[in-house]
Amino acid sequence: MINPGDTLIFYLSGSEKALTSIGVVDEVYVSSDFETFEEFMNKVKKRTVYDETVLKHFYNSKAFTLLMFKFYFSLDEHIDYDALFKNKILNGPPQIIQSIETKGLSYILKNGKVKNLLLSNNVLNISNSVFIYALLF
Numbered sequence: 001m002i003n004p005g006d007t008l009i010f011y012l013s014g015s016e017k018a019l020t021s022i023g024v025v026d027e028v029y030v031s032s033d034f035e036t037f038e039e040f041m042n043k044v045k046k047r048t049v050y051d052e053t054v055l056k057h058f059y060n061s062k063a064f065t066l067l068m069f070k071f072y073f074s075l076d077e078h079i080d081y082d083a084l085f086k087n088k089i090l091n092g093p094p095q096i097i098q099s100i101e102t103k104g105l106s107y108i109l110k111n112g113k114v115k116n117l118l119l120s121n122n123v124l125n126i127s128n129s130v131f132i133y134a135l136l137f
Contacts, residue, residue, distance in 0.1 A: 002028055002097070007130045008069055009108060011094050018078040019108060019132070027068040034059070043070075067133075075112030083111070094132045105130045 006025045011016060034040040037059050044055065047068060058064050084090040089104040 002065070002067060002131060004028065007105060008067070008133045009100075009105070009130065011132050013094065016078065018080040019084070019112065020075055020078050021071060022073045022075070022108075023069040023071045025067055029068075031059075031062050031064045033056075033066075036083050041068075073112075073114050075108070075114065077111065077113040079108060079112055087119040090132070097131050097133050100130050100132055102130055119127075 002025055004027060008023045008025060009019050010021045012020055017118075029043070034043070037056065040059050041052070041055065044066065045122050048055065050058075058131070081090070081093065085092075087104075087107055089100055089107060
């Protein structure tokens with residue numbers, strides 16, 4: 001289960017197939033937290049890349065989890081799937097969202113060439129869970 005404070009590492013599963021950026025979860029909601037589409041839209045409208053048509057589809061599915069997060073870092077060096085698999089961070093292509101061990105985060109920060117590791121250590125709480133979030137772009 002994903003909780004506020006957990007680290008999200010974004011994986012582009014379309015053209016690049018690589019980790020590209022890191023964020024931290026602010027809030028977590030499930031579909032039953034919203035009584036109306038308008039209530040849902042008011043929560044997401046300023047923090048989404050999706051248009052209203054896609055959001056209506058999500059809302060109407062009645063089985064979704066909404067993650068509100070803050071973006072913190074772009075990786076200067078994107079880490080491709082082959083490197084993630086070879087270094088045992090992933091054991092197969094990432095599926096929507098999956099947990100990884102915290103040692104995987106250390107590998108990602110080092111090999112992603114995050115310039116300000118001091119800042120990253122203050123932002124990312126390694127005692128919390130770390131997840132790879134696969135984006136379909």
